Amino acid sequence: MEAWRRKAAVLEKLAALLEDVGKARRDHHARRPPRPCGITVHTGVGCPLACAYCYIYDMGFPGSVKPYPLTPLEMAYAIAANPHVAVGELGTLVAVGSVTEPFLPETRELALGYIAAFVEHLGNPVQVATKYPPPPELAKYRADVLISVTDVEGRLEPKAPKPVERIRGAGELVKRGGSATLFVRPVVPGVTDRGLERLLALAWDAGIRRVVFGTLRATPAIAARLRSFGVDITPYVRRLEEGRQIPIRYPKGRLAEAARRWGFEVLPASCASNVLAHGQKCALCSWGPCGGVLEVDVEDVRDFLEHRGYRGADPHFDGRRVAVKVKLRREDKIFLEQALRVPVVSQGKARHQS
Ligand code: SF4
Ligand code: SF4
Known part of the structure; x- marks a missing residue:
């Protein structure tokens, strides 16, 4: 199979560039099956931004960040070596920035290095989610940038740059030919809906034309943190369970309608944005097809x-x-x-x- 041969060829090429592939082979990026949004890539371990709804602290990640211990070439090798991952332009979607903020000062260069290595050596469609103004260099990598926001004020993200700065940065990226999508995630009842029109107006003026609304997943600790920010999610959830992230079923239809009135394309998930930003097709899940269905040989x-x-x-x-x-x-x-x-x-x- 062409995709299998391509994977083997890329691995051989990367192995020749690396002195030792052992560390990359042992890393979880070389084993973990892709999630629906693609294979998630960690640029660091931990995050100091302490957003009120964040689930990483429940997962045991620390409140400070250390750059991920693989070099860009090693990370590219780990992804290519992962037996679940298809390599190449129409291969597995790559999602950078899971469980941390990729463009924190401590990890910014590494995150850009990872993206550059994926583009140069793998060719897969790359997407990065950020609460920072996206680095302008991203335009040259054709990466889809998810500008992650929860509301127009950044009320639940007090340590991150303000949404207006993130969106202005996205506008600069769009002007340079880059791709940016508004990623309203999580939708927090009573927070996201406030000032939604202002948020959409900012994004529209920055040249953003796609939006994804994502669900809040809550644990007892997240509900308690949200309460300390004056947000009560109990009317939206029957019961919370220790150690389980429960999706908060808030009707997103009204938000989607508002976005459509502005002219935004409302997408079902972040992966759809990666696919469409790269002019591709995917029909892997029941939310699709996104962009169409690929021919199968x-x-x-x-x-x-x-x-x-x-x-x-x-x-x-x-x-x-x-x-x-x-x-x-x-x-x-x-x-x-x-x-x-x-x-x-x-x-x-x-x-x-x-
Ligand atoms: S930036 Fe992301 S990883 Fe960091 S605290 Fe906020 S939600 Fe969590
Ligand atoms: S069909 Fe669309 S939503 Fe489903 S996995 Fe593919 S890109 Fe994502």
Whole structure:
């Protein structure tokens, strides 16, 4: 399969540039399956910004940041080595800045280095989410930048630059030909809706034309922190559980309607923004298709399955998903879905041979 051969070739090239690939191979970026938004890349460990709704502290991350211990080349290698990840222009979506703020002074250069290495060595569509004014260099990497906000004042993000600064920075990026999307996440009841028109006006004037509204996920600790900011989420949730992030079902329709009235394209998820910013297609989940459905070369899929030891898989594409007659190992199923951007389902009871 073309995507499989490309992955092997990129890994070989990167291995030749690195003295030792052991550290990258042992890193969790080389193992973790992609999430729906793609493979998330950590630029640092911890975050000092202490946003009221942040879940990373519940996950055990510290309130200070240390740059992630892989160099840009090592991170590119780790991503390429991940058996679930498809490498290349139409490969796995890469989402930089999960569980920290990538453009903190301590990690800014590293984050830009990671993005540059992905663009140069992998070619995958890259997206970065930030609460900082995005560095102008991002325009040259064709990265989609999610300007993350919760409300127009930044009420729940007292240590981050103000939303107006983030959005003005995005405007500069758009002027340089970069791509920016307004990422209203999380939507916090009683906070996000206040001043929404002002927020949308700022984004529109900055040249932003896409918006994503994202759900708040709460734990008892997050609810308590929000309470200390004067925000009560109890009317929106039946019960909170220790150790579980519960989505807060706030009706987002009204926010989406307001955005549409301005002329924004309202997208179902951050990954859709990455796909559309790169002029691509994806139909991997039921929220799509986003941009359309990629053509599937069934012979190419058959070639991959045979190479991986499956016999009698008999792949079939019905225009929306690929069906195979064998049970696939999890990493092969995920790799195929990442390479094809459509769901892959097993039908029939035949077992693989290897
Ligand atoms: S910037 Fe992101 S990671 Fe940092 S505290 Fe805020 S939400 Fe959490
Ligand atoms: S179909 Fe759209 S929303 Fe679903 S994974 Fe693909 S880009 Fe994301």
